[in-house]
Amino acid sequence: MDLDKLIRDNIKTMQSYSSARDEFQDAEEKMIYLDANENPNENGINRYPDTQQKSVKKLLSEIKKVSKNQILLGNGSDEVLDLLFRAFCEPNKDNVITLPPTYGMYGVLANLNAIENKEVLLNDEFEPNVEQILSEVNENTKIIFLCSPNNPTGNSISDESIVTLLKNFNGLVVLDEAYIDFSSKESWLTEINDYPNLVIFQTLSKAYGMAGIRLGILYASIEIIAVLNKIKPPYNVNILTQNKALEKLENTKKIFKQVSGIQIEKEFLFKQLLQVKFIEKVYPSDANFILIKVDNANKRYQQLLENGIVIRNRTTQPLCENCLRITIGTSAENLKLINTLKVL
Numbered sequence: 001m002d003l004d005k006l007i008r009d010n011i012k013t014m015q016s017y018s019s020a021r022d023e024f025q026d027a028e029e030k031m032i033y034l035d036a037n038e039n040p041n042e043n044g045i046n047r048y049p050d051t052q053q054k055s056v057k058k059l060l061s062e063i064k065k066v067s068k069n070q071i072l073l074g075n076g077s078d079e080v081l082d083l084l085f086r087a088f089c090e091p092n093k094d095n096v097i098t099l100p101p102t103y104g105m106y107g108v109l110a111n112l113n114a115i116e117n118k119e120v121l122l123n124d125e126f127e128p129n130v131e132q133i134l135s136e137v138n139e140n141t142k143i144i145f146l147c148s149p150n151n152p153t154g155n156s157i158s159d160e161s162i163v164t165l166l167k168n169f170n171g172l173v174v175l176d177e178a179y180i181d182f183s184s185k186e187s188w189l190t191e192i193n194d195y196p197n198l199v200i201f202q203t204l205s206k207a208y209g210m211a212g213i214r215l216g217i218l219y220a221s222i223e224i225i226a227v228l229n230k231i232k233p234p235y236n237v238n239i240l241t242q243n244k245a246l247e248k249l250e251n252t253k254k255i256f257k258q259v260s261g262i263q264i265e266k267e268f269l270f271k272q273l274l275q276v277k278f279i280e281k282v283y284p285s286d287a288n289f290i291l292i293k294v295d296n297a298n299k300r301y302q303q304l305l306e307n308g309i310v311i312r313n314r315t316t317q318p319l320c321e322n323c324l325r326i327t328i329g330t331s332a333e334n335l336k337l338i339n340t341l342k343v344l
Helices: 009-013 054-064 076-088 105-112 130-136 159-168 222-231 239-249 252-273 297-306 331-341
Strands: 071-074 095-098 116-119 141-147 172-176 198-203 216-219 279-282 289-294 323-327
Touching: 009 222, 054 071, 054 239, 071 076, 071 222, 076 105, 076 141, 076 172, 076 198, 076 216, 076 222, 095 105, 105 116, 130 159, 141 159, 159 172, 252 279, 252 289, 252 331, 297 323, 297 331
Parallel strands: 095 116, 095 141, 141 172, 172 198
Antiparallel strands: 071 216, 198 216, 279 289, 289 323
16 A cells, blocks of 8 residues: 555645644643643643643553554544545545445545545445455545444454455555454454554443543554644644543553443343344344344334333334344343333
């Protein structure tokens, strides 16, 4: 892969914004800061946040065994996804490939950035049709998006499919691992240095229980990170988000214990769902949710709403007719769900 050929021409020549704190690299806590037009009265949030989130990256680097220079943080994964489109896809010219049913924001961001979205449906086992994907690739195809474990189906994409795409596509292969912490499969982060076109997304919203702070994580080569750093907003991750992330990441034992509890609840819920008369299929899941096929998704969704339970109706998605997606809740919530389903 020739990264230079993937980058938009205007991105190659642009000068990134340099904030006051970017210009002063050797900051110390006891310095007098008169450079950024901030309010000088200390209250914990009167100063601009670290533009490169160095403390958070250092901790993530230790946890994930990845170099700090291979990490980019954003205001949720959606912002960092958007940066990929802005850096590598020329509006009204380039295209990307997505694999429905999958995370809907890939298509939304393609449309927002005036990029053609070529959709290649997964097969009946929710696996990529690799030959068809590669046949859709042309000189303007910049990115292939893979979600594994996939949302809303819950399955992990086979290693063979991912390797084939990485080796036979000269653009970026973006692997969304938002749910990887619930899977028994190992993250592809261990392979990040072997494939220069591999980009991996993870998040603190799922297993780490921090959806409210909006912190998305991108892992890639140093060269790709450098391009994205060039165009990202200088203060895209606020100081409250950085501080909360540090607080939670310093206690990963508690997080892993919660993940283990969710796994136990998922096994319980899976077995119980098989006993509900109108559920036709319960799909295996490597995520913190379960996809089920029912007799009438619209009817069952409405019935659950009337009983105070909100799930996700996925019946409008390709290959998901009459399917509902259920997030694993607490023990009490899951029990109420099962008891309700059995009397509908």
